C-alpha cells in the first residue's frame with residue numbers, strides 16, 4: 001500500500017462506547033438467512049456471526065458449540081471501529097487489484113452498515129454502478145459519508161474512485 005495513505009486512528013476497543021446495536025438477535029439471524037442467497041462465500045455471514053449470541057446463533061454453528069456462542073460485537077461503536085479498520089484493508093485490495101478481496105470488502109462493509117441500522121450505506125457500498133474498478137468508487141462514497149480517511153494522495157486511487165482505470169492502459173484488470 002502506498003506510504004502516503006497516512007495513519008488511520010484505530011478506535012479504542014477497550015472503551016468503545018456502548019450504544020446497543022439497533023438490530024435484535026432475531027432480526028440479525030433472519031437477515032443473515034435472507035442474505036445467504038447472495039452471500040455465497042459467507043463474507044457477510046462472518047460479520048453477522050460476530051453479532052449473534054446463543055441461542056440465536058445456534059442454527060448457524062456445529063452441535064458442539066451450540067449454546068455457548070457469545071457475540072463479540074454488541075455496540076454501534078464496536079461495529080464502526082471494525083468497519084473502519086477493515087476499510088483501510090479494503091483500500092489496500094483496491095491498490096493491489098484484488099478482485100475477490102475487493103468484492104469481499106464491500107460485502108463485509110455492507111453487513112456492518114446494516115448492523116448499525118444504516119440501510120442507506122449498506123445499499124450504497126454494494127451498488128453495482130459504483131463497483132468498477134475494484135470497489136473504489138463505492139469505498140470512496142462510504143468514506144465520504146462517514147468522514148473516514150481514504151488514500152486521496154494516491155493518483156491511481158484518485159482516478160479509480162471516479163470509475164477510471166488506475167492508469168491509461170492498465171492491464172492488471174482495471175479495463176476488464
Ligand SMILES: [Zn+2]
Pocket residue numbers: 097165166167170171172173174175
Ligand atoms: Zn489498474
